Amino acid sequence: xxxxxxxxxxxxxxxxxxxxxxxxxxxxxxxxxxxxxxxxxxxxxxxxxxxxxxxxxxxxxxxxxxxxxxxxxxxxxxxxxxxxxxxxxxxxxxxxxxxxxxxxxxxxxxxxxxxxxxxxxxxxxxxxxxxxxxxxxxxxxxxxxxxxxxxxxxxxxxxxxxxxxxxxxxxxxxxxxxxxxxxxxxxxxxxxxxxxxxxxxxxxxxxxxxxxxxxxxxxxxxxxxxxxxxxxxxxxxxxxxxxxxxxxxxxxxxxxxxxxxxxxxxxxxxxxxxxxxxxxxxxxxxxxxxxxxxxxxxxxxxxxxxxxxxxxxxxxxxxxxxxxxxxxxxxxxxxxxxxxxxxxxxxxxxxxxxxxxxxxxxxxxxxxxxxxxxxxxxxxxxxxxxxxxxxxxxxxxxxxxxxxxxxxxxxxxxxxxxxxxxxxxxxxxxxxxxxxxxxxxxxx
Ligand SMILES: Nc1nc2c(ncn2[C@@H]2O[C@H](COP(=O)(O)OP(=O)(O)OP(=O)(O)O)[C@@H](O)[C@H]2O)c(=O)[nH]1
Ligand SMILES: [Mg+2]
Numbered sequence: 001x002x003x004x005x006x007x008x009x010x011x012x013x014x015x016x017x018x019x020x021x022x023x024x025x026x027x028x029x030x031x032x033x034x035x036x037x038x039x040x041x042x043x044x045x046x047x048x049x050x051x052x053x054x055x056x057x058x059x060x061x062x063x064x065x066x067x068x069x070x071x072x073x074x075x076x077x078x079x080x081x082x083x084x085x086x087x088x089x090x091x092x093x094x095x096x097x098x099x100x101x102x103x104x105x106x107x108x109x110x111x112x113x114x115x116x117x118x119x120x121x122x123x124x125x126x127x128x129x130x131x132x133x134x135x136x137x138x139x140x141x142x143x144x145x146x147x148x149x150x151x152x153x154x155x156x157x158x159x160x161x162x163x164x165x166x167x168x169x170x171x172x173x174x175x176x177x178x179x180x181x182x183x184x185x186x187x188x189x190x191x192x193x194x195x196x197x198x199x200x201x202x203x204x205x206x207x208x209x210x211x212x213x214x215x216x217x218x219x220x221x222x223x224x225x226x227x228x229x230x231x232x233x234x235x236x237x238x239x240x241x242x243x244x245x246x247x248x249x250x251x252x253x254x255x256x257x258x259x260x261x262x263x264x265x266x267x268x269x270x271x272x273x274x275x276x277x278x279x280x281x282x283x284x285x286x287x288x289x290x291x292x293x294x295x296x297x298x299x300x301x302x303x304x305x306x307x308x309x310x311x312x313x314x315x316x317x318x319x320x321x322x323x324x325x326x327x328x329x330x331x332x333x334x335x336x337x338x339x340x341x342x343x344x345x346x347x348x349x350x351x352x353x354x355x356x357x358x359x360x361x362x363x364x365x366x367x368x369x370x371x372x373x374x375x376x377x378x379x380x381x382x383x384x385x386x387x388x389x390x391x392x393x394x395x396x397x398x399x400x401x402x403x404x405x406x407x408x409x410x411x412x413x414x415x416x417x418x419x420x421x422x423x424x425x426x427x428x429x430x431x432x433x434x435x436x437x438x439x440x441x442x443x444x
Pocket of ligand 2: 234235236247248254276
């Protein structure tokens with residue numbers, strides 16, 4: 001077992017509020033995972049989803065003690081699983097000294113409360129678990145703010161059950177007065193105020209990013225973003241392509257904050273390459289919302305590199321999960337290069353052949369061994385080239401500002417200063433063409 005769960009990271013919340021949140025985060029070390037098999041899901045799907053939940057729980061530092069699956073037509077409004085099943089699991093949990101039950105789907109606040117009564121221990125759902133991991137891993141100020149925002153939004157409608165713990169605590173110490181509904185309302189108000197404060201701070205961060213991005217656009221290098229399922233090898237690929245040393249490890253959500261590095265293609269074209277947070281099935285909507293600013297890099301990109309762990313038995317489902325998050329952030333129509341990673345780990349070509357039929361232009365690589373990387377670089381170059389028009393431009397010698405501008409935003413391939421006008425062969429990004437309209441002679 002790794003370290004037990006740490007409590008939510010609520011750096012700057014007032015002490016009182018912090019106490020409120022901490023009571024909900026008693027030690028989580030021995031967990032019981034629960035999934036349901038609906039008509040719409042096959043047994044295999046439920047199994048794979050639970051395997052992933054197991055990995056998430058382990059990433060968060062917990063030890064898996066028991067697992068239970070219930071077959072049912074639809075979840076029960078009050079208790080999610082059937083009340084009889086819940087009693088049965090509760091007995092099993094007590095016998096095995098389990099301290100936390102984790103459900104594979106998002107529970108409503110009422111379901112959580114009711115289940116807490118039956119199990120008499122901490123109840124979490126997949127969303128809370130993912131938030132927990134993100135909370136453990138956030139490093140930058142922006143990342144921490146985004147997570148805190150998502151956590152507080154998740155907590156707000158669930159505040160009542162934490163209240164009951166706290167109420168008992170207060171009663172025993174007698175240090176904090178005010179029992180009952182009014183205190184709960186005060187706590188809710190505090191939470192809402194904090195959420196608003198974070199939102200305004202996040203807005204500032206977004207503005208800063210926009211300024212940075214505007215600066216970058218002036219430098220006129222196309223932007224490529226690496227996207228993909230968590231643990232697909234995105235950071236390893238960024239490192240392999242740009243010789244950097246971004247943390248890459250065999251854990252879910254190793255990367256939270258985006259990193260951008262310059263990539264120089266064999267054609268001499270510069271590209272800005274961004275590695276960002278990985279996606280997962282059932283990614284909490286609040287989290288996608290909170291990470292909008294970070295994912296803005298993806299929305300702005302000229303090209304997406306969609307990295308797939310081709311050796312994963314669920315590769316195809318993972319592609320779909322990534323595509324649906326891309327749709328959620330409004331990035332589904334971007335030109336996308338499919339990158340099949342971990343080719344070195346393939347045994348048998350069944351899955352590969354099937355996926356290659358679906359994605360005939362995919363490039364197979366191993367970010368680990370370097371296999372296929374040169375193909376990938378060539379393909380990135382091909383994909384980005386149409387973004388720039390290759391033109392012949394003639395500028396009178398006196399107009400030095402225009403000449404300087406041409407060098408700043410374009411890629412000057414050849415120049416000649418003889419004659420009455422300076423002659424350039426240059427690649428210019430389409431959105432800068434207007435500036436040079438008066439000087440363009442023809443396509444080079
Ligand atoms: N065998 C093999 N392993 C790889 C390859 N690429 C990455 N890995 C391993 O896969 C694991 C995950 O790699 P990361 O680069 O951290 O993956 P990521 O997509 O950035 O993951 P998150 O940031 O957690 O979303 C690490 O243990 C890597 O060493 C590859 O081509 N072959
Ligand atoms: Mg990563």
